[in-house]
Amino acid sequence: xxxxxxxxxxxxxxxxxxxxxxxxxxxxxxxxxxxxxxxxxxxxxxxxxxxxxxxxxxxxxxxxxxxxxxxxxxxxxxxxxxxxxxxxxxxxxxxxxxxxxxxxxxxxxxxxxxxxxxxxxxxxxxxxxxxxxxxxxxxxxxxxxxxxxxxxxxxxxxxxxxxxxxxxxxxxxxxxxxxxxxxxxxxxxxxxxxxxxxxxxxxxxxxxxxxxx
Amino acid sequence: xxxxxxxxxxxxxxxxxxxxxxxxxxxxxxxxxxxxxxxxxxxxxxxxxxxxxxxxxxxxxxxxxxxxxxxxxxxxxxxxxxxxxxxxxxxxxxxxxxxxxxxxxxxxxxxxxxxxxxxxxxxxxxxxxxxxxxxxxxxxxxxxxxxxxxxxxxxxxxxxxxxxxxxxxxxxxxxxxxxxxxxxxxxxxxxxxxxxxxxxxxxxxxxxxxxxxxxxxxxxxxxxxxxxxxxxxxx
Numbered sequence: 294x295x296x297x298x299x300x301x302x303x304x305x306x307x308x309x310x311x312x313x314x315x316x317x318x319x320x321x322x323x324x325x326x327x328x329x330x331x332x333x334x335x336x337x338x339x340x341x342x343x344x345x346x347x348x349x350x351x352x353x354x355x356x357x358x359x360x361x362x363x364x365x366x367x368x369x370x371x372x373x374x375x376x377x378x379x380x381x382x383x384x385x386x387x388x389x390x391x392x393x394x395x396x397x398x399x400x401x402x403x404x405x406x407x408x409x410x411x412x413x414x415x416x417x418x419x420x421x422x423x424x425x426x427x428x429x430x431x432x433x434x435x436x437x438x439x440x441x442x443x444x445x446x447x448x449x450x451x452x453x454x455x456x457x458x459x460x461x462x463x464x465x466x467x468x469x470x471x472x473x474x475x476x477x478x479x480x481x482x483x484x485x486x487x488x489x490x491x492x493x494x495x496x497x498x499x500x501x502x503x504x505x506x
Numbered sequence: 507x508x509x510x511x512x513x514x515x516x517x518x519x520x521x522x523x524x525x526x527x528x529x530x531x532x533x534x535x536x537x538x539x540x541x542x543x544x545x546x547x548x549x550x551x552x553x554x555x556x557x558x559x560x561x562x563x564x565x566x567x568x569x570x571x572x573x574x575x576x577x578x579x580x581x582x583x584x585x586x587x588x589x590x591x592x593x594x595x596x597x598x599x600x601x602x603x604x605x606x607x608x609x610x611x612x613x614x615x616x617x618x619x620x621x622x623x624x625x626x627x628x629x630x631x632x633x634x635x636x637x638x639x640x641x642x643x644x645x646x647x648x649x650x651x652x653x654x655x656x657x658x659x660x661x662x663x664x665x666x667x668x669x670x671x672x673x674x675x676x677x678x679x680x681x682x683x684x685x686x687x688x689x690x691x692x693x694x695x696x697x698x699x700x701x702x703x704x705x706x707x708x709x710x711x712x713x714x715x716x717x718x719x720x721x722x723x724x725x726x727x728x729x730x731x732x733x734x735x736x737x738x739x740x741x
Contacts, residue, residue: 360579
């Protein structure tokens with residue numbers, strides 16, 4: 294499949310692909326090419342922002358984290374080694390450090406009342422609601438889920454965010470965090486159990502399973 | 507499979523088991539256990555609901571991205587950094603150019619000084635030699651040139667006798683120009699020129715003002731540096 298795709302790509306297209314590779318763009322950006330830097334930013338900012346937002350639950354903090362990540366990339370582009378890892382993984386590493394620092398700095402708090410201007414608090418058009426009442430109930434439930442995720446300890450939260458919200462495989466998540474797959478598996482299991490317990494407690498009518506062990 | 511074992515894997519049963527490394531046999535055993543154990547079935551059902559809610563949360567935040575102001579701030583910072591880099595590289599280049607020019611000037615000065623020092627040492631070495639040669643052949647009047655030391659002696663002699671006609675000299679002797687040092691005559695040349703007597707004054711020799719307009723023929727003794735060292739009036 295990949296080979297077929299390669300065969301269908303002409304030499305001109307190959308050159309374009311080569312020119313838009315992350316490491317090539319980064320080299321150009323390091324030499325002062327603003328367009329290359331902008332392209333890199335636009336390519337990766339959304340994923341980093343979502344990760345930061347899901348981890349912190351704070352739009353302002355996420356914005357700062359994304360800015361911080363790209364400022365680091367701008368100031369020290371030579372710190373990135375293309376042979377060691379892909380650029381997204383490198384950027385995630387920086388973002389993760391910033392997120393952890395942010396979480397360490399702040400007291401445990403859940404920004405339930407915080408309005409996210411970037412869609413994390415969806416409007417009527419985002420959720421396919423039948424009635425306003427239904428939409429309001431769904432919104433409230435979403436906020437509860439968000440709060441439950443944010444109440445998880447950072448290491449469990451990270452596993453849940455990566456594997457459940459970002460839908461990464463265990464292997465991808467372990468590469469991103471830089472720990473063994475077994476650690477990810479156990480953190481995820483623990484995180485799921487805690488999350489399930491919290492969600493069950495938040496339900497109007499607590500149901501069958503309500504004990505997080 | 508027991509309940510404890512089911513709990514260990516049960517929360518991930520709805521995911522792609524193979525992608526998460528769950529053994530198909532283990533998966534089948536867990537499903538079988540869920541069919542027989544109400545508590546574990548409830549656990550799995552609860553997790554299914556929770557996953558649906560997580561999925562909804564995922565969808566809500568799926569389109570989120572950093573606001574445009576972040577890009578603006580970053581581009582501003584990038585521009586400022588590029589400008590600073592340009593200024594720095596310009597300053598660096600300028601510094602290098604200045605340093606190179608300074609080095610070149612110092613080198614050339616040193617080279618000139620060294621050549622001058624060598625000339626001085628050569629002069630001082632040749633002067634005693636010429637004096638010795640003169641002692642050996644004091645009546646060598648046929649030679650076109652005389653040693654500069656001899657010319658210097660002539661000047662001293664003229665000054666001592668208070669002669670007024672300085673431009674004139676006897677025989678084929680040269681008169682050393684004031685300010686000239688006796689030099690080695692190896693690469694020197696004698697040039698015959700026609701000039702007004704007053705021009706001798708510009709060479710530093712005293713000239714009778716009444717005869718300054720007269721045209722005369724003069725032999726100039728030109729040294730290695732191209733400057734006239736001594737002068738004589740041919741008969």
